[in-house]
Amino acid sequence: MDRNLALEVVRVTEAAALASARLMGRGDRNGADRAAVDAMRRVFDHVSVRGEVVIGEGERDEAPMLFIGEKVGRQGEGDVEVEIAVDPLEGTNLCATGAPNAVSVIAIGEKGKLLRAPDAYMEKIAVGPGARGAIDLRLSPTENLRRVADALGKYLEDLTVVILDRPRHECLVAEVRAAGARIKLIGDGDVSGALNTCFPESGVDVLMGTGGAPEGVIAAAALRCVGGDMQGRLRFASEEERARATRMGRSDPDKVLSLEELAGGNVMFAATGVTNGDFLRGVHFTGDGARTHSVVMRSKSGTIRYIETIHRFARAPDYGH
Known part of the structure; x- marks a missing residue:
């Protein structure tokens, strides 16, 4: 994949971020999501790829755009x-309430290299480069916390673990606290949570818990670019979900999946902040346009580029409408 493609793709996340940011704090999570989808879809039509969505907004019957299996690009x-x-x-909830860490994200991989996962749950553990191979x-x-602490040369009590604040994690939270580690509970956004493990300034060492499988694949692609590590295991709420995973090519749906099995080959990752966060600044609207803050990464080179863009709506398409 050409490195210029990575810079072209960031236009897609910028458009989605601009559109959804207009609805920040207005309590309309579905409207913000729909605006992001519409904007992303329009810009994708101008990207020079023959793309297939393998992780998207759902099945064809559930999502009007960016559904699994949809062809995108020129x-x-x-x-x-x-x-x-x-x-x-x-x-979506973060954007609807104006909370930190809402982002627009995209990962691009070689054909046949991204996990084709149903819209189910995934149990996950993610760490940065310093603890690669320890999980x-x-x-x-x-036991995982002990191994991560040893790999990082830290006391276990000095580790910070990110966990989604959900009732299903009560036992996990209790065990992590009993082990002595610190916890940062987040309301949403475990892609950002996983990525933060790779940047010491975030203060995050580990992500644990169960979240969406699609987000797990996207997080894995990001971690591939920065040398982190992750494992995932699909968790099904029904037999229909399990059967769907089998139809999508998962011969052993309960297998623990490595980072490369989640997102193998050469991958690219791009993200644009919607609201201010630990990793990216959010969209800032000005009198005649807006500023966006994005990151673009490639696994092949390990390059990480931060991009601050000034958008002049009078001179360029306004993707917020």
């Missing part, structure tokens, strides 16, 4: 074939 002769994982607005989802949270 689809021109000679355009590179890629698989695409998108979350036009990761943190094992088959072990208890306490």
